[in-house]
Amino acid sequence: MKVTFSSFTQTCINKQKSCGSFSTAHLYGCAAHSFSEYLGRDTIRFGDITTQALKLYEKYLIRTSHSFNTISTYMRMLRAIYNKAIMAGLARFVFNLFHDVFTGIDRNHKKALDESNLKEILTGEVKSLALKRVQLMAAAMYRLCGMPFVDLQHLGIHSVVDGVLKYNRQKTGSCVNIPVNRNVCKLIKLLPVSDLDLSTESGYKRYQSLLRNFNAGLKRLAKAFGVKISISSYTFRHSWATNALHHHVPVEVISSALGHSDIRTTQIYLKGFDAEEIGKANSKVCKCLNVR
Incomplete structure (x- = not known):
């Protein structure tokens, strides 16, 4: 069976759990589920992870009232999984694949109370x-x-x-x-x-x-x-x-x-x-x- 981004994500999740990194495993799952919802199907292929698709996904998250810090978390998790797939020889390297989407920290979002x-x-x-x-x-x-x-x-x-x-x-x-x-x-x-x-x-x-x-x-x-x-x-x-x-x-x-x-x-x-x-x-x- 051909390995998809979705199946490889599950492999990454299982590995993180075996190492006791349950928080990272949880975030991997949330990011993949969110991107899957954006695509409108359960299976994400490696070919679905493109610069254009990621930019449209970012706009979708903004439109659906996600905070920029949540957007950053999802993008960083997808990037981490994709990079692991490159190392495993399952995905091709794409220069600046995540360059045009937000992966930083929203410093304008203040959480302090007066x-x-x-x-x-x-x-x-x-x-x-x-x-x-x-x-x-x-x-x-x-x-x-x-x-x-x-x-x-x-x-x-x-x-x-x-x-x-x-x-x-x-x-x-x-x-x-x-x-x-x-x-x-x-x-x-x-x-x-x-x-x-x-x-x-x-x-x-x-x-x-x-x-x-x-x-x-x-x-x-x-x-x-x-x-x-x-x-x-x-x-x-x-x-x-x-x-x-x-x-x-x-x-x-x-x-x-x-x-x-x-x-x-x-x-x-x-x-x-x-x-x-x-x-x-x-x-x-x-x-x-x-x-x-």
Whole structure:
């Protein structure tokens, strides 16, 4: 049987799963499914991956209200699979095949909340017990320097040693140390977390289910307070980084707190200052010239 892009994608998915890379396997499947929907058929041939087809696919994704970051993810996954096929001798090399479609990061898409909305969501009174649990976890993520949801699921009071919370990021393995006070320790003890084994497929699926439920809870929480901005688990990570910057915390410190190995990654999280703030800063910097 002739190998198609679809069948080769499944081979790549199986290999990623065997290596414990369930997240990558999931993204491969989502990208292939999306492109298959665009084509209107189940089977994708290698010949379907052309510069023109990819550009039309990008327009289709924009037309169907996909964000540029989602578009980038799909394109990068398709590119990764195609490149693997080239290495396997199944597809021909095409110079700049993905050059005309978006594969970067949409820096204009900001996920940070302003401080008033943030305070309302994290400290406002809610009656629902389920929403209180969601609020508790969101508050912990923010107060722990924008801790990712996946790392929160592996957290416990045993993680605190001599007043310092120590953990290794699940995504990168980098070590993060955060000094915590008694109130934060109490908060950690109250967290409804699950110790997940992400090296197994069942553990990964369980994590995805918890994340979906948490994000759905956040949407209900925002609606309860009349906050119309779309929020997700990443909102509190971006918000912490942005507010830290606005309170003049050095970017290097923010980067370390987020567990980033490259400061350029941190820049993605930071929402820029508005014109008024820039004007004030410029006035201070130019004050030495005795001009206004």
